[in-house]
Amino acid sequence: MGKKVSESEVRSEIIVLPEDTNMFGDLYGGRLVEWMDNIGSITAFKHSRKKVVTGSIDSLFFLSPIKLGYIVHLHSMVTYTTKSTMEIEIDVSSENVITGNKNVTTRAFFTYVALDESGHASEIPEIIPESDEEKKRLEDAKNRSEYRLQALSNLRKNLN
Numbered sequence: 001m002g003k004k005v006s007e008s009e010v011r012s013e014i015i016v017l018p019e020d021t022n023m024f025g026d027l028y029g030g031r032l033v034e035w036m037d038n039i040g041s042i043t044a045f046k047h048s049r050k051k052v053v054t055g056s057i058d059s060l061f062f063l064s065p066i067k068l069g070y071i072v073h074l075h076s077m078v079t080y081t082t083k084s085t086m087e088i089e090i091d092v093s094s095e096n097v098i099t100g101n102k103n104v105t106t107r108a109f110f111t112y113v114a115l116d117e118s119g120h121a122s123e124i125p126e127i128i129p130e131s132d133e134e135k136k137r138l139e140d141a142k143n144r145s146e147y148r149l150q151a152l153s154n155l156r157k158n159l160n
Helices: 029-048 133-159
Strands: 010-013 051-062 073-081 084-095 102-115
Touching: 010 029, 029 051, 029 073, 029 084, 029 102, 051 133, 073 102, 073 133, 084 133, 102 133
Parallel strands: none
Antiparallel strands: 010 073, 051 102, 073 084, 084 102
């Protein structure tokens, strides 16, 4: 049985505090990745209802800096599933609290693996795309999944 994208979609907002920034007042990239992994994990938990671990991060681009005091808007959704993995698209924008101006700042695709009680890959529901946009995301995600599998295979060969 499958699940709709909307059943596990998550939105969150976080304000950038001084401890989140470097000496120039910009949000640390690593802190943003931590927040993205957190919201992605929540989405993966909600979809699979199982323990999940991060398997990979794809196409992580920082398009513009996020400043101290800005609001960070995070949005995550399942775009693709295999037997035991989920690709989660995470979109990030930032908002200047004084002007209200918003910028798209980051997008990435995180892959999570669902695990059973003994730590082995565990079967999950497939994703059910409803809108044309969700169907397009699914097709694009299939291509990324094939690329990731090939890249993982190449990495394993090169490490041995």
